[in-house]
Amino acid sequence: MTAAETLPDACPTRRNLCATLLALPLALATRRTFAATALPAGGGWGVDLASISPGTKPGDDFYEYVNKGWMDTATKPDGYSQYGEMNAMFLRTEARIRAIIETAAREPAGSCKLADLYTSYVDVAAIDQLGLQPIRADLDAILSITTLDQVAQRMAHPMSHTIAGTYVFLDAGDTRQSLLHIDQQVANGRVVGLPGAIYYASEDPKHATHRLAYQDYITRTLDRAGLESGRAIAASILALEGRLAAGMWSREQLRDRKLNYHRMSIKALAEYAPGFPWQSFLQATGYPPVETIVLNTDTAIRAAARIFAETPVATWRSYLAFHWIHNHAHLLPAAFQDASFRFYGTELYGLTTRRSRADRGIQFVSQNLPELVGARYIEQFFKASDRDAIEAMAPFMKQAFRVRIQQASWLDQTTRTTALAKLDKMGLRLGYPDDLRDYSEVEISPVDPIGNLHRLKAAQVELDAGYLADPQRPYRWHLPPQSVDGSYSPQLNSVTFPAGLLQSPAFDAAADSAVNFGAIGAVLGHEMAHGFDDQGSRFDDNGNLSDWWTPLARAAFDKRTDVLVAQYSNYQPLPGMHLDGRRSLGENLADLVGVTVALEAYRLHAAANGIDTAAVRDGFSGEQRFFLGWAQLWRTLHTEASLKSETEQGYHSPARYRVNGVVKNLQAWYDAFNVGSEDGMFVAPADRASIW
Structure with missing residues (x-):
């Protein structure tokens, strides 16, 4: 599923740095009035x-x-297979964000990044007219790949499917420094195309049907793009993903913090997981050169590296090309968007109606310019008294937890x-940070949605790279103010509770x-x-x-x-x-x-x-x-x-x-x-x- 069309059952990608309150399904609409407005008390x-x-x-x-x-x-709203109060809170927040963006849209063209990003997403006529031109150069580059080194370099792009993802965060063994982390969990949804390993291996007739439908989706996607297709190519991609999925970690393994911590040198990485050109991959990520990394999901990546070396370049080209198209489907002509929804929405989850383009555009902007949206959100919808009220509850929560620990x-x-020392040091970040990003370093064009997305991804890599250079640099909130979610980071020993979660029925001052x-x-x-x-x-x-x-x-x-x-x-x-x-x-x-x-x-x-x-x-x-x-x-x-x-x-x-x-x-x-x-x-x- 594309990022802008997250299904209600699909948990968004989470870095292995926090435990989250919710795998939040996004809301659309409901006939009960309190779903779109505050809960009647x-x-x-x-x-x-x-x-x-x-x-x-x-x-x-x-x-x-x-x-x-x-x-x-x-x-239950159309387009959702589950729906609850948290979804209604999201809907309320989304309506507020819509108001923010619609107001912003009245500002002069080129003067407001929110409006320009939204326009680039919802202008379907322009998207249809451009066809595949925005990704044609990338597809040509993928199709010209002749070596495994080039495959690895392409996998380093944040919009590519890959056998391993990267991110920067505190070293769990010594939180006085930040290290580059490599794992499959951060690339969740970008290793294989089906929701999990069971879909590739299960003999359940439903899963077998899903596999056939997925193979058909691959075939038709490549064919629609004018690339070499056919069921044999789709079958090779499906078989490759089946081998990758077989080595992926279970959810129980992914939860194990110790199991997910394997610090090593780059040289040791090449020896531990041979078969993958790590230097080529890391150089292409955009991060500065490093000597030490943390390898999470280590045995899964070692197995994937072996599969990588054993798989023909031609198969990797097909894998990369198909997923490059699919990962951009929400920004491509309607035929690609519709086909993606038919498989990921209807086939996998039984949905018959999708969210409107405008609704998805609101989500797209909020996901990709989160702190810019957040600045206007708190200005308009989160009073200082609300922050004061939740902060007034916090000392009682700490005092109560202290009592429970003392009495255990x-x-x-x-x-x-x-x-008790850990509890005393625990940070409670409530409402919003005081230093929200303005994204002044990123060019946003009203006519270039794919370019916008790529530039935003590159800017995020550059921002994260700064933590490698400056160990004392405080980490930004990973949940923007409008998020209807909460989290705890064990490395930061900090709880984050954004303003979007602080509304009824969860909270009302x-x-x-x-x-x-x-x-x-x-x-x-x-x-x-x-x-x-x-x-x-x-x-x-x-x-x-x-x-x-x-x-x-x-x-x-x-x-x-x-x-x-x-x-x-x-x-x-x-x-x-x-x-x-x-x-x-x-x-x-x-x-x-x-x-x-x-x-x-x-x-x-x-x-x-x-x-x-x-x-x-x-x-x-x-x-x-x-x-x-x-x-x-x-x-x-x-x-x-x-x-x-x-x-x-x-x-x-x-x-x-x-x-x-x-x-x-x-x-x-x-x-x-x-x-x-x-x-x-x-x-x-x-x-x-x-x-x-």
């Missing part, structure tokens, strides 16, 4: 009371109890001391504090918890990979997380299809700890501000309202296909289990809703998961 305090089901006992299915009215009446009886004092702590507070706690989950806990208070836990503390931690793994592995979103509790452990743990810490923070906040948590509003106590806020935030409509995909491949559990899987482990929830052993969700205290 039930009783004026932030919960949609009309969706609560009086016919469902909270203890039987809390997710349904809170959200049944919404699930019965909400409509399974921690020895040595481990506890470093854990005017809402009940119980709901805010139950929603955005728990989300903030989720990201903080990633610093102490099964992977984040491997980084010390300075962000370095370090075995700072004693063996006894680690064993106690693993024993507790094993309970959570077993619980989630027992859930069946679809008949006979279980969740993988080990793969999703980090996110499930973060949800549980996030809610636990946020509840503690709410109690601390209430005590500090003279709030009676037992006081009732519209029939609900403060702690009940807290849990309502959590459950409401995750309400989601799924298709069977999206649920299947999330179950098979997702790091995050489906929405129902993000709610029910958490609350059934918390005694405060049992107390708040009078849940007893006769209720369907009851778990005996001895069998509940408890981390912090």
